[in-house]
Amino acid sequence: MNVICLVLNLYLIALFGRIILSWFPVAPESAMAQIFAFLYTITEPVLGPIRRLLPPIGVGGMGLDLSPIIVTLTLSLVVFPALGCHSLF
Secondary structure, eight states, X not given: OOHHHHHHHHHHHHHHHHHHHHTSOOOTTSHHHHHHHHHHHXXXXXXXXXXXXXXXXXXXXXXXXXXXXXXXXHIIIIIHHHHTOOOOO
């Protein structure tokens, strides 16, 4: 596995970690808050611009952020095959 494929797979893991942690309340001074802050820092540069182009859609009074779905699908269906990588997911 080349370095680019490894980095992209690690990015996907970080993205899924961010998604899962966003479902739960995180105390500001906890270790989980530090993990979430790290995951946010490394995933937001990709998710932020997509979110600005496609704002969250309203679902049942809540906003559904589609940016992680778009990034995951783009990586899995376009980038990984183009590079000859195998996705972990």
